[in-house]
Amino acid sequence: MASNTDSATQRTPLPPQRARWSTSLIFFLNGIVVATWATRIPAVQAKLALSTGVLGIALLGTAVGALTAMNLAGYLAARFGSRRVTLIASICLYVMLPLLALAATLPILVGTLVLFGASNGSMDVAMNAQGVAVERHYGRPILNSFHACWSLGGLVGALAGGLVASHSSALWPHFLGVALLCAILTLSVARSLLPATAEAQEAAVAFARPSRAILALGLVAFCVVLGEGAMADWSAIYLNGTLRTGAGLAAAGYAAFSVVMALGRGVGDQLTLRLGAGAMMQLGGLVAALGLTLALVVTWIPLALLGFGLVGAGFSVVFPLTLSAAGRVSTQAASTAIAAVATCGYAGFLVGPPVIGFMADALSLRVALGVVVLLSLCAAVCARTVRTAGGGNKPSSHSHVDGAPEPSQLRLPA
Secondary structure (H helix, E strand, O other): OOHHHHHHHHOOOOOOOHHHHHHHHHHHHHHHHHHHHHHOHHHHHHHOOOHHHHHHHHHHHHHHHHHHHHHHHHHHHHHHHHHHHHHHHHHHHHHHHHHHHHHOOOOHHHHHHHHHHHHHHHHHHHHHHHHHHHHHOOOOOOOHHHHHHHHHHHHHHHHHHHHHHHOOHHHHHHHHHHHHHHHHHHHHHHHHHOOOOEEEEEEEOOOOOHHHHHHHHHHHHHHHHHHHHHHHHHHHHHHHHHHOOOHHHHHHHHHHHHHHHHHHHHHHHHHHHHHHHHHHHHHHHHHHHHHHHHHHHHHOHHHHHHHHHHHHHHHHHHHHHHHHHHHHOOOOHHHHHHHHHHHHHHHHHHHHHHHHHHHHHHHOOOHHHHHHHHHHHHHOOOOOOOOOOOOOOOOOOOOOOOOOOOOOOEEOOO
């Protein structure tokens, strides 16, 4: 009788809860590090006496490093497992943070930013691959909860960074303290992450020609992340310059966007379980388009702020769902498919804000931001290819068998 119980336990193990909490912590720590750097950029600019233009060029090093490393990280995660790559990339990121404080010249700063961006891009791909593996073992959508932890980490890092900056504290001890704390916490949960043997990639190939599914997901990621970058760079300028809100109130637009996005990611998994990934992605694109249209059409400030909040609600779930789908639908290993889609998204974040700036100069900022409305609608149209997976999906041998359907799968129409 005991042997029958043991065999049943082997067939239906409990969900890897420790892996979920550990992965959530990794996302949270990454958000802290990124926000810590972002809040102290003015201090670095003042230290090296950089003009705004030169600083902008230097910051491109972060994007160049990330775009260069993402696909390599995907391959390494497929080869050696996402846990190993996540841990190595995270430690590299934590090492790079205090080194940024020591950069004494512009060339050293640019080189360090390239390495910082490469570490962050690698960690981004690997931790999302780990998140998709954990999600697969749960048998229900949970990836949005990881991205909610990233948003929460960003909020904590920004608040702490702002507090430290308000006291004119030196960069080196601030960055070193954050790096050491994050490294200790990461190493403390290292053994709780899923190993390579639990990622169910034995039959997958490392690289393959992108399928129509991956291309569609990449386009959705490009549209949505471009929109996120536009909100970060241009929402305050639009409110202050076009609606004349004043500098203080202008910041409320991005604040509304960010807060509602974090809340949306907090409830996104439950809604996805009810409505399905396809419906959620379509709904997200439509809500974002509606919200930004409201913000661009009305002149009453409260309604404009409501519009920016709706954009955050719409965008909140779409990018995590594209990564989740990418990890499940390709003949490639999950990590390399995730890397391809994440690279498309990062490309949108990189090219979007300057393109909007050029269009604003030629036409107007209101017209330029209207492009984001069109891209949100484009994301909703592409999301029609996503269907809620039914009973046809076979759970992995490690999955928790609780009657819940597998997470959504992207299927192309006939």
